[in-house]
Amino acid sequence: MGKKLVFLTTCHSTNEEAYDRIGKEAIPDGTVIITDDQTRGRGQMGNTWESAPGENLTFSLILRPSFLAVNEQFRLTMAISLAMLDVLKSFSSGFSVKWPNDIYHLDRKVSGMLIQNTLKGRQLDYSIIGIGLNLNQQNFSYPAATSLSRITGKEYNLQDIFESLLSQIEGRYLILKNDHERRQKKEYLQNMYQFGEDHLYKSGEVFSGRIIDVRPSGELVMETPRGERDFRFKEVEFL
Structure with missing residues (x-):
């Protein structure tokens, strides 16, 4: 390098x-x-x-x-x-x-x-x-x-x-x-910020979620009241 x-x-x-x-x-x-x-x-x-x-x-x-x-x-x-x-x-x-x-x-x-x-x-x-x-x-x-x-x-x-x-x-x-x-x-x-913790996020509407994984292609995986959801860049906001 x-x-x-x-x-x-x-x-x-x-x-x-x-x-x-x-x-x-x-x-x-x-x-x-x-x-x-x-x-x-x-x-x-x-x-x-x-x-x-x-x-x-x-x-x-x-x-x-x-x-x-x-x-x-x-x-x-x-x-x-x-x-x-x-x-x-x-x-x-x-x-x-x-x-x-x-x-x-x-x-x-x-x-x-x-x-x-x-x-x-x-x-x-x-x-x-x-x-x-x-x-x-x-x-x-x-x-x-x-x-x-x-x-x-x-x-x-x-x-x-x-x-x-x-x-x-x-x-x-x-x-x-x-x-x-x-x-x-x-x-x-x-070492991930807010990993495994319950926090508020926004994707159109405010919701409670917990980060549980990241896909090899980069999508953030969250556990939410609606079930497991994937988010791409800029699809979810940390509150």
Whole structure:
């Protein structure tokens, strides 16, 4: 991971930059595009990602997970999410992954991810994994956002955290390649925000539900008064 690294002083979106490069050249597995200033960072389903220049990590990782079928793509999401937790839990407790791939500390978001896949038949071809990790930023316009520095009261060296994160991603990716799906899924569920707890959610109407599973293709599985239900991205809101 990161053997080929492209540093940009500023760019609109590292994911957009990665996608443009894939269309023009052969990209080695594990290529990283990183910037100090991402001006139009993107999250899931068109959301934006706020990041102060030079205070956080904003980068995209390009992988070639051709061993994964399209209907198994969420296994990659689980692996990368667990790598994020591996790093953050070394500094503090209280971190969890909020489905599908936001990293929370208690009830505040510290990291977000956007994974975009290109396909070759029924298999994945390229995966562009855009990661935003709040490290030293203190002020946010979004009240539910936080940073590692705000959580611990310390300031962090971005390069050190970046190298640690790439190392953990590589380890988790190798586990995924070796088909240890059960191990990583079990860990993902164990570290999942609100897993196995009764909470209120909204999907058209407010209802009581309990998260019980996640499908290999990414659907969230809930136990509800109407029975077991599956939800895709943006079909259910956490209240």
